[in-house]
Each structure stands twice: as C-alpha cells, then as structure tokens.
Amino acid sequence: MAQDIDHWLLSVEAAEVPNLRPEESFWSKDCKRKRMRLTPPPDDEPEMASPKKRKTGYATAASAHSETEASLSSFDEQHGDNNVTPRPRHTTRLSRSASHHSTQSGASSPRKHLAAMNLFERRIKMGNFSDTGMMPGSLLALRQRLVSQLLRGRKILGLTSKPVFQQVDVLHDDFGTLMADADFFFSTERDALGTTPTPDDAMYILESAAECAGHDQAECGWSSDVHHEILSQALRRRQPGRTYKTLVKFMACSTATLMKEYKLPSAPDKKVDYCIYLDPAYDTDDPDMGNLIDNLRSQLPLYSINITGEISLLKTPLAIPIEIKRSGEGGDDAALQVATWLEAQMELLHRLISRCASSGPSLDDIGFMPGLIIQGHSWNFVAATRRGNETVIWSDMCVGSTSDVIGIYQIVAFLQILRQWVVETYWPWLKELIRRAHFDASASDNT
Template identity: 30%
Template structure:
C-alpha cells in the first residue's frame, strides 16, 4: 500500500439524475401502466445529463490503442477464426463437429489458441446448446436462461482457461459469480435521487480477480476498508467486497445497454476514488495506456461486447464513453458457443495480464503484482 497518503479523495462532483428533474419531465416517455421510462428514453436522458456518451465500434471515432488491440482480436474470435485446436477434436466428437470442420478458419494452426486455454469437451457444449434452444422455444424467463445456459457457459470458459490451471504462474485467478441482486452504492450512481425500484443499474454476472497470495489478499482488504463503504468495488455486495470486478455481464432483451451504461459509469467513479483520475494526464499523453472496462450484453441467444472509458481521457463531453457493440457469438449453434468461450477466455487472460497490474498500480492500491 502507498505510505504517503492514507485517505481516499472524496468522489468528484458529477451530474445526478433526479426523477423529478426538468429533464425527466421533458425527455422521458413511459411505457404501459407501470410508469417506468423506456430504455431508449433513459439512454437519451443519460446522454443529455452528460453521464454517458455513446460511440460505435464501427464508427469514425478512433479507439484508444489498448482497446483497439483487444477489439481486433475479439472480432476474429467473433467470426470463429482459430477458435478450435487439434486437441479439441476428439475422434468421438468429430461427428458433432462435422459441419464446423469443413470451415478451415475455425482450426488454429498458429498455436495461439492455447495461450487462452482449451475448449471444454464438445459433448458438454452440446448440452448447453440444447438447453439454450429449450429456453428459446418454451419462452423461458431470464432467470431460467441464466441458470440453464449462461452460468454453465461461464463455468465452461473459466474452468478450462489457462489462468486457472494449476501450473499457471500468474498472481491471480479469474472467477465468476451471479450478482443479479448486487446494487450500486448510492454515492456512485447517477440515479442518486431516484427511487430504488425505478433504477436501471444492475447486471447479472461478473468476472472478478482472486489473488493467490495472502499478502495481496490483505492489501486488497486494506484498500477496501479505506472506503467508507468497505468495498474495493462500486457495490457493497458481500461476495465482492475484496474481489475486484474486471468484466460485467448483463442479460436483458430490452434494457441491457441502459443497465450496463449506468453500472460501468458507477464503476469508473469508484476507480477514480482509488486513484484512476490521477493517471489521466499520463494516459492522455500515452494513448496506448488508456484503460477501459469491458462488458457483455446478452439478449436471448446473442452475446455482444461493449466497453467503457472515462470521457475525460478522450476529451469527450460525457463522463463515461460507452462503445457499442461487437457480436461475439450465439448459443443457437456450436460454433457460436465456441466463439463465446474463446472471447470469455480472452477477457479472463486480459483481466489477469492487463487489468490487474493497472489496478494494482493505482494510488490507493499499490500492492505487488
């Protein structure tokens, strides 16, 4: 831990969305008899209040180099480029993969895929595929999708990811958990004045960093306790008090982007407290060091990548720039499932190799990586 400053700076002043504000009255339309604002209108409100700004991954605005490098790799993953290796192709499973094996680009011949991990046995992925189609045909709820399809898919990716293997020398492992009930700490939320039942600020799953060494665990705990909320994150969900979030996942057919935008904006607020704002000048000069927060939005079968960057780093008027979106795969078929697993493993490796050292270097963290 840093020995020259023992208190965190108070959160920076930022616009807060008040449910009774003039903007709410003029800009928000309501759907049905529930009195809740539509997701599209809420996103417009977030932009008009300078809470977020939206950019497209396919637009003209240049992406920061660090984000661009990862996006280019994930674009390849999202079309199936090199997502399978020869060891994945067990003879008993070639019948299941007969259609995929006819597409040569799916087989990695450069030896790069194993840097992320290996694929779960294909027979297990077939079960996920079947469950996904059952959920779709029978109109199952998001909770059923999450339990029967998405959670097993996340487990499949991380269990076979290289960062979680016994011989791996990285100082952290990457785990996932369901956080459907986790709430943003009020002081970080742009909906500070809005009634909790009207907030759109929750996500469903996350990846978190799990240090292997007791010394690092203690340092994380100390950093968390220096906050009045006792959490290293922007939520006081008990499982995540001392476990930093590196990837957030929202499953919602309608309001996924709205929830994710608010969640990632609040995440950046907490990182500012930990010292991310002190790095802004350096990062603005050294563009390849600009950090981002990845997110995944899941709508039925379809999975897509988004990302959030502090707007001040890009001289943008919005506090948080939300980049949308790159399709990464679909649970409608085996190829799409293999694509999703590849991207999840890539994001897990990124979490350990890139995000963790950056987080550890922040002024109010500063522990050994």
C-alpha cells in the same frame, strides 16, 4: 316494522346520474362515478345501517398512469435519494388497455434515461463499435482481433483438442463443418487462452439453449441452464480441490446494488445478473495484495473495494458486469443497466487515481472496461471508455450465439480472451493503483 321500511323507501329521492362520455367516467379524476346515497333509516331501525361506500381503483389507476407519463420529467426528483432501497408501490388493478399503455410507456423509459444522462456535467454517451475514429488504441486493437478472427470463427478451437473432434462428426452437422476446414478453426494460439470445451459439452449447451428457446423460458431458466454453463466451461477448470482456486472467477450478483457515492446522480438504480471478478487470495505473484486491499477499503465507502456494498464482493475487485435478458426483450434496459455499472466503475477508478499524491496509473493505460449483454442466444460485447467527465459506452458487437455449435465456441473463446486481458492488462494496472493509493494515503495521514 315492514310499513316503516316501505314508508322510508318511498321517501328516497332518485340520485342524479351525470351524463359523461365513457372515457371520462373511467379515467377522469374530476368525474368520479357518483353513487346513489340513500337517506339513512330512522334511528329505531339499527339493522338498516347505511351501506358502506366501496373504494374503487379507477382514480388511483389514473393517478398511477399519470405518474408513469411524468416519471422522466425530472431525474433529480425521481431519484433524489439514491440511498433508499427501492420498494414496490402499492398497486391497483388496471384495465387491459391501461396495463398495455403503461407497459409501452415503461418500455421507452431506458432510452429516455440514456438520452438524459448525456446532459449533465458527468455524463454517459452511447457509441457504436462501427465508429472507430474516436476509439482508444487498446479497444481498437481488440476490435480488430475480433473482426479478423473470432467473428469469422477463425482459431476458435485449440489444436490439442483436434483428435477428439475427429471422432464426433456424427453428433451434429456443425462438427463436420469444423473438421472440413480444420486449419482455419484449430490453432495453438487458441490453446494458450484456455481449455476448449469437448464436443459433448458444446452439444449440452446447444440442446439446453434450444430447450429454453422452445419453451420460451424466463431469464432465470436461460441463466441457470445455458449462461452459467458457458461461463463455467470458459472460466472454470473442473479439477477436484482446485476448481475455485483461481484468480479470475465469476458469480451471480443480482442482489448487488450500486453505491450512491459512485452511481451517476441522474441514473436509475440498476443491478446486473453476473460479474467476473478477481480473487487476490489466489495471486501467487502478489500474496500481500489481499492485505493492501483490506487496508485501502477501510477508508472507502461501506469498506468495499468495489462500487457495491454486496458482502461477497467487498474485497474482490470487479472486472466485467454481465446482464441477461430474454431473446428480443429489454435490449434498451440491458444497455442502461450495463452502462450505469460501467460508468460507476470508471468513477471509482478515477477517484482511486485521484488519491495518488504523484503522477500514477492512468485510465489511458488500460483504455477501456468491458461488459457483456446476453439476450437469449446472443452474446454481445460492450465497453466503456472515459474522456474527462464523459464515459462513452461502445455497443452492438455480437460475439457468438448459442443457436449453433460454432457460435458456442466463439463465445467461450471470447470469454477467455477477456480473461487474458483481465490477467495481463487490468490486474497488473489495478494492483499498482491500489498500492499507490494505499501508500500515498497513509503517507498523507502521517504528515
């Protein structure tokens, strides 16, 4: 038997090895590595079966890399079926250089998406808060209020909280700054917005943010330790038995997906981390609004009053989307996510208006829809306005930072300013729209 094996090995011809450049032998589909194929042994030697050909990931990696480069060549092809839940592709291991190149390519895709979304009949255009010429009056008024007061730190503390602050300057040097110019920072106007966090609460947020930054924590760490705490301080008054019995609430919604009926066809599937919403059950002025919403949403996609079919949000109208990113990362992607949600929200409101048989509420009455982008310490205000089929996303206004005490109080005050706008402007307008859309649709069905 040993002689037979030796005879078989001597009969094997050396395989020809192609002379390829290094990059061709690794990446080229047409120049796959050729393997030496041995002539199988005689039939009477079953234990010498031909070696199995091992699959390699090189050609597949090259194909995936090429797909990444071409992924934005056609938005319709890439996102043609928006109703399909996105799933990860089967992946293959890339080399370090390939992974690095793929990451760079993916990082630029949000800008390409935003640019391409301005080319369609229904489109998104990016604007900047510094360009006030085309800004609606209501958004311009809010901008002026922020620039003249909040962004300077003026009136960010309620006057009723002043006695507490007079005893805590030893906690942090920033409290000494606040008390040195108390007339500038404290005001009764601020008390009308809501409760001012105590110095202990502000210090907890400051230290939590420093901990997250110091340990380079992921988004989930920032979200649970810092962002959720600020939202709670601003929008939840902790009273036993009453904490959640309020009209304006917030919740984490990272699993909520946009409906294809409202999402811009050219936009990718995007989600956001938090949202501020309205709970009609706690509107004491309109106790029947919950029933009206139920009747109206029975005629809407997925029986939802919103742009998402998320079960927890079917009957509680959205007001403000919030996206979270780590410090210095994903700014373009966050802008794309919030822009996609705000545009879809504008489309929903536009369609509800179109259901009204006669002249009813107009988007001009509210002027804009707000959103927030949080990157590490920095909280940034964005807003959407609509002109015809074009939605303009206004961005680049930082309203505060969790890297200092004053910035924390600026953020809380701004969140309460937004809540005031939701309660006094958006909700009364939306209730009228819901009422008109419901009754006009019912009258049309009965004719």
